[in-house]
Amino acid sequence: MNARRIALITIIALAGLLLIGLAGCKKEEEPAAPPAAPSAADIEAVAAAAAESVEQTTCPIMGAKIDKSIYTEYKGKKVYFCCAGCKEKFEAAPEDYLVKLPQFKQ
Ligand SMILES: [Zn+2]
Structure with a gap:
């Protein structure tokens, strides 16, 4: 009887240790830092990319x-x-050329 009891206590103790161990593991798995909010540089890059799409x-x-020095x-x-x-030519009649300019298309 005594040996059985000791075995039972040992099992309970081991189970307890295992639970503590698991709890410890869970603690280490604390949620990682949330993804960093987009930085100002990222926002600028996105804005620049958007501007690029309508760039002439x-x-x-x-x-x-085009020659970017002539505008x-x-x-x-x-x-x-x-x-x-x-x-x-453009300055003489700008309206005639607006259809060819992406920056004036809606
Ligand atoms: Zn020309």
Whole structure:
């Protein structure tokens, strides 16, 4: 009888230790730090990517690749051209070329 009792107590004690051990493990699994909120740099990158999608890449007059140093501002937006001649043409009749400009498309 005594031996059985000792065995039972041992099992209970071991079970108790196991539970404590599991509890300890659970504690270590405390929720990891929440994912960092998007930083200002990330937001800027997203905004830049969005701006990129409506960015002009070709000259509205000739359809050639734009030169970013040749531009005019129309209705608060920059319009780029491939050469100074195109800039002059645009400024003479900007409305004629707006359909070719992604930044003016809705
Ligand atoms: Zn040109």
